[in-house]
Amino acid sequence: MSDDNKPATGPAPRQSRTGLTSTGARKASAKSARSRAREFALQALYQHLVGHNDAQSIDVFTRDLAGFHKADSVHYDALLHGCIGEAAELDALILPLLDRKMEEISPIEHSVMWIGAYEFLHCPEVPWRVVLNECIELAKEFGGTDGHKYVNAVLNGLAATLRTPEVEADKASGRAKG
Template sequence: MTEDNKDASDRPARGSRTGLKATGTRKAAAKSARSRAREFAVQALYQHLVGRNDAAAIDAFTRDLAGFHKADSVHYDALLHGCIEQAAELDALVLPLLDRKLEEISPIEHAIMWIGAYEFRQCPDVPWRVVLNECIELAKEFGGTDGHKYVNAVLNGLATRLRPAEVEADKAAGKAR
């Protein structure tokens, strides 16, 4: 009997393949400490945008949340305090790429765009594609139904302005469109 003619019962079960659950879906990769920091930062920045809460109060509250100990607290600090301190500058960067008024943007997507813009500017050790992908994932997890598409479009446009050499190098290597 050839490999093509094998009965389905002769094949290994789907779950036996590395990286797949018994249902055939991919196992969720463990989140990095920086990814967790971004998640907590989105929630903290949301509190700032919606409740106008003070950064120190937000910080104290967030650090008491379950799972915070798994986050990169240094990166979280940089995102929370950096985004709040540079809010006007970050908004000025994002605004020309929006198709509506900033006040009409969901506070979640607004916070995520701040994180993306901040990391593009202040975290050159994080590749632009990683920043973009992380922000898209945050928007999928915390934002509205198609919010990730909007975040993707805005931050993709911002990447070409803030990290032109890196974006061009990836395009030339076929890693970006």
């Protein structure tokens, strides 16, 4: 019997515990309460864009979903009600950065861009790179194949406008791309 055909002996190789699934997405157990809030807000905003449901009925439905108790409900509230309440203003910020009509953007990517724009505007305590990375992760997990690349490009452009001092400081220190 050659070495290649010998039966394995001893314990099985140890599994990696990086907090990522085989596809590269973060495992649910590795997600922060705020990341979970963004996920629930994304689902809720999708319902608003696709089903034209009002914020209150979406909110009631979403709070009843499995796992919601692990989300940061205050951040979820801010995202859901803030994005719907400021939809026209958020779209006005996003639209100049698009290479197509808003109607041609998938509702997932549209919702993710709303979340990013809203956080850039109203959550200065969250670094712009964190907002960008969280939105890219949402688009990877819930959006189309290359939707995250589009979201990245649009939100990078928006960050340069809405978080100019922060982005410039990162560029000066060599931490920002572009």
